[in-house]
Amino acid sequence: MRIVHCFRSPVGGIFRHVRDLCEAQVAAGHEVGLVCDSTTGGAFEDQLFAEIGTKLKLGVARTPMQRHVGPGDVAAAWRTLRIIRRMRPDVLHGHGAKGGAYARLFGTALRMSGRRVARIYSPHGGSLHYDAHTLTGRFFFMLEALMGRITDHILFVSQYEQRAYEQKVGMPHAPATLVYNGLRAAEFEAVADAPDAADFLYIGMMRDLKGPDLFLDALRETEQRTGRAVSAVMVGDGDDRPKYVTQAEALGFGERVAFRPAMPARQAFALGRIMVVPSRAEAMPYIVLEALAARKILIATAVGGIPEIFGQNSPALAAPSVSSLAEKMAAALADEAAFRAIMPPENDLRTRFGADVMAKKIEAIYGETLRT
Numbered sequence: 175m176r177i178v179h180c181f182r183s184p185v186g187g188i189f190r191h192v193r194d195l196c197e198a199q200v201a202a203g204h205e206v207g208l209v210c211d212s213t214t215g216g217a218f219e220d221q222l223f224a225e226i227g228t229k230l231k232l233g234v235a236r237t238p239m240q241r242h243v244g245p246g247d248v249a250a251a252w253r254t255l256r257i258i259r260r261m262r263p264d265v266l267h268g269h270g271a272k273g274g275a276y277a278r279l280f281g282t283a284l285r286m287s288g289r290r291v292a293r294i295y296s297p298h299g300g301s302l303h304y305d306a307h308t309l310t311g312r313f314f315f316m317l318e319a320l321m322g323r324i325t326d327h328i329l330f331v332s333q334y335e336q337r338a339y340e341q342k343v344g345m346p347h348a349p350a351t352l353v354y355n356g357l358r359a360a361e362f363e364a365v366a367d368a369p370d371a372a373d374f375l376y377i378g379m380m381r382d383l384k385g386p387d388l389f390l391d392a393l394r395e396t397e398q399r400t401g402r403a404v405s406a407v408m409v410g411d412g413d414d415r416p417k418y419v420t421q422a423e424a425l426g427f428g429e430r431v432a433f434r435p436a437m438p439a440r441q442a443f444a445l446g447r448i449m450v451v452p453s454r455a456e457a458m459p460y461i462v463l464e465a466l467a468a469r470k471i472l473i474a475t476a477v478g479g480i481p482e483i484f485g486q487n488s489p490a491l492a493a494p495s496v497s498s499l500a501e502k503m504a505a506a507l508a509d510e511a512a513f514r515a516i517m518p519p520e521n522d523l524r525t526r527f528g529a530d531v532m533a534k535k536i537e538a539i540y541g542e543t544l545r546t
Contacts, residue, residue, distance in 0.1 A: 175199075175204045175205070175264045175265055175540060175541075175544070176204070176205045176206075176207075176232065176261070176262060176263050176264045176265070177199055177204050177205070177206045177207070177232075177263060177264065177265040177267065177540070178206070178207045178208070178209060178232060178258055178261050178263035178265070178266050178267070179192045179195065179196065179206070179207070179208050179209070179267050179268075179269060179273075180208075180209045180210070180254070180258065180266065180267070180268045180269070180273045180276050180277045180280075181209075181210050181268070181269035181270050181272070181273035182210060182211045182214070182239045182241065182270055182271075182272040182273055183210070183211055183214045183215075183241070183270070184210045184211065184214055184215045184219050184222075184223070184236075185214060185215050185219060185379060185411075185436075186378070186379055186460075187298065187355070187457075187458075187459055187460040187461070188269050188270055188273075188298050189210075189219070189222070190460045191269065191296075191298070191331075191355055191460065192208065192269060193222065193226050194355075194356065194358070194529050194532070194533070195267075195532075195533060195536060196208065196226055196229070196230060197226070197229065198529065198530070198532075198533030198537075199533065199537065200229050200230065200231075202533075202537060205231040205232050206229075206230050206231065206232055207230055207231070207232025207233050207234070207235070207261045207263070208226070208230060208233075208234045208235065209235045209236075209237070209254060209257055209258060209261075209276075210235075210236055210239070210273070211236065211237070211238065211239040212236035212237055212238050212239075213238050213239075216411055216435070216436065217435075218411075218435065218436040218437060219436075223236075232261045232263075233261075235257045235261075237250065237253045237254055237257060238250060238253075239254070239272060241272070251276065251279070251280075254276055254280065255276075255280050255283065258276075258280050258284075259280075259284065262289070263281075263284075263291055264290070264291065264292065264544060265291070265292045265294060265540045265543075265544070266278075266280065266281040266284070266291050266292065266293055266294065267294040267295075267296065267540075268293075268294065268295050268296070269296045269298055270296075270297070270298050270299075270300045271297070271300035271301040271314070274295040274296070274297060274300065274321070275317070275321060277293060277294070277295065278293045278295060278321050278324045278325050279321075279324070281293035281324075281326075282324045290544065292326050292327070292540055292543040292544050293324060293325055293326045293327075294325075294326060294327050294328075294329065294539070294540065294543065295321075295325050295327070295328050295329070295348075296328075296329045296330075296331065297328070297330065297335060297339065297457070298331060298335075298457050299335065299455065299456065299457035299478065301314040301315070301317075301318060302318075302335060302338045302339060302342060302343075302457075303383070303455045304342075306341070306342045311342070315342050315343045318339075318342075318343040319343050319344055319347075322343070322344075322346060322347040322348060323347050325346075325347065325348040326348055326349075326543045327348055327349050327350070327351065327539055327543050328346050328348055328349070328350040328351075329350075329351055329353050329536065329539065330350060330351070330352050330353070331352075331353065331354060331355050331457050331458035331479065332352070332354070332457055332458040332478060332479025332482055333352060333479065333482055334457070334458075334478045334479045334481075334482065335457045335458070335478070335479060336350065336352055351535070351539060353532055353535045353536055353539075354458060354482075354526060354527050354531075354532065355458050355460055355463060355527065355532060356527050356528045356529035356530065356531055356532030356533070357460075357463055357464065357467050357523075357527055357528065357529055358529045359528075361440070361464060361467045361468070362467045362520060362523070362524060363468070364468060364469040365440055365443040365444055365468040365469070365470070366444065367444055367446075367447050368444040368445060371444060371445060371446055371447050372405040372406050372407045372432070372445060372446040372447070373404045373405050373406060373446065373447060373448060373507060374389075374393065374396075374404060374405070374406040374407075374446050374447075374448050374449070374450055374503065375406065375407050375408075375409070375442070375443070375445055375446025375447075375448065375449045375450065375470075376389050376406065376407070376408040376409065376410070376449075376450055376451075376452070377409045377410060377439060377442050377443075377449070377461055377465075378409075378410050378451070378453075378461060379410055379411070379412045380408075380410050380411060380412030380413070380414045380415040380418060381412050381413070381414050382414065382454070383453065383454055383455055384410075384452070384453050384454075385451075385452030385453050385454050385475070385494060386408060386410075386414075386418045386452070387417075387418065387421060388452040388454075388494060388495070388496055388499060389406075389408070389450055389452045389499070390418060390421050390422055390425060390427075390431070391425070391496040392450070392452065392496050392499035392500040392503055393406055393425070393427070393431070393500075393503075394425050394427075395496055395497065395500035396500045396503045396504050396507065399500060399501070399504040400504050400507060400508070403430060404430070404507070405430045405431070405432075406427075406430070406431045406432070406446065407431075407432045407433075407434060407442075407445040407446050408431065408432070408433050408434070409434045409435075409436065409437060409442045409445065410435075410436055411435055411436045415433065418433075419433055439460075439461060439464045439465075439468075440464070440468060443464075443465065443468050443470055447471065447510065448470075448471045448472075448473065448503070448506050448507065448510065448513075449465050449470045449471065449472045449473070450472075450473045450474070450499065450503065451465075451472065451473070451474035451475065451480070452474075452475055452492075452494065452499055453474075453475050453477055453478070453480075453494065454475070454477065454494045455477055455478060456475075456477050456478030456479065456480055457478050457479055458478065458479035458480075458482070458483075459478070459479075459480065462474055462480055462483055463483065463523070463527050466483070466517060466518055466523055467520070467523055467527075469514075469517075469520075471506055471510055471513050471514050471517070472490060472517065473490055473491075473492060473499065473502045473503060473506060474490065474491060474492070475491070475492055475493065475494040475498075475499070476491040476492065476493065477494055483518065483523075483527075484518055485518070488516065488518075489502075489516055490502065490513070490516055490517065
């Protein structure tokens with residue numbers, strides 16, 4: 175098959191998911207290509223593109239794609255359509271709101287020109303994060319419902335995401351399948367803490383949705399609860415990073431909170447003993463799976479698909495609030511061995527979240543879609 179993945183932002187979990195699929199699909203003998211935004215990402219992402227690009231027969235094409243809907247979408251869409259048309263895909267797999275819209279619209283356009291194209295959509299949260307009671311939310315959910323009629327298959331990465339779609343958009347018009355994100359076998363090897371590891375670690379995009387501000391405020395409250403000074407490392411890039419640096423300084427952390435640029439997750443894991451994922455919203459975050467597979471002590475908010483990883487009643491889960499996070503952080507700091515013991519078992523993670531399982535399911539769906 176000739177498979178093209180289309181998405182906007184080449185950072186974070188979506189980019190990781192697409193890279194994993196590309197590697198598995200190339201290994202299975204398929205011809206694969208990528209189309210994504212050229213204005214997002216930095217040196218770390220450039221390195222990842224260099225590594226994956228040599229493996230893709232259909233190549234990597236990057237073109238400006240704006241995040242929000244606006245007049246610039248017309249020019250961006252035309253450029254992207256021309257790129258995808260040259261790649262001549264059998265499968266056009268869109269990831270996220272913008273990538274999903276482009277894949278389905280352009281897949282339909284290619285069909286009208288006589289080419290049989292499977293139009294596959296993976297929301298990865300995307301527009302489903304909007305509040306259904308807002309005008310913006312209603313607008314995007316209306317668009318999702320319309321797009322559903324030109325979709326051949328929807329792939330959800332968590333039960334939460336599937337329920338959110340059904341509640342906010344309606345029952346899918348196309349067939350839908352739950353396929354969890356997966357990890358490679360090598361990622362289940364433990365990562366040892368560095369000798370000078372900080373007490374706490376944050377890894378993720380520097381934007382409010384991921385909760386860096388909650389993490390910093392929770393650090394301050396953890397100090398108040400425990401009566402001791404704590405240290406932390408925050409790893410990641412994003413336009414809002416200066417805001418969090420200012421927040422850390424205002425809270426008086428000084429050198430006790432270090433900010434590092436984006437780096438490979440397994441390299442970052444060594445920088446802190448207790449990892450915190452303070453997100454306000456998620457679908458099925460890779461960073462949680464990666465951290466648990468690396469045997470990190472982990473505290474995470476009970477949002478999106480995260481409880482599906484830990485179990486709904488896990489004591490490692492917190493509400494996306496400062497007080498709830500600080501309570502868990504203080505408890506983990508008081509007895510790290512006891513907190514490590516409540517992490518999900520490795521065998522369970524391997525069985526449910528293997529990259530090989532994910533790739534085989536998705537390949538089967540591609541083939542079935544093209545045959546119908």
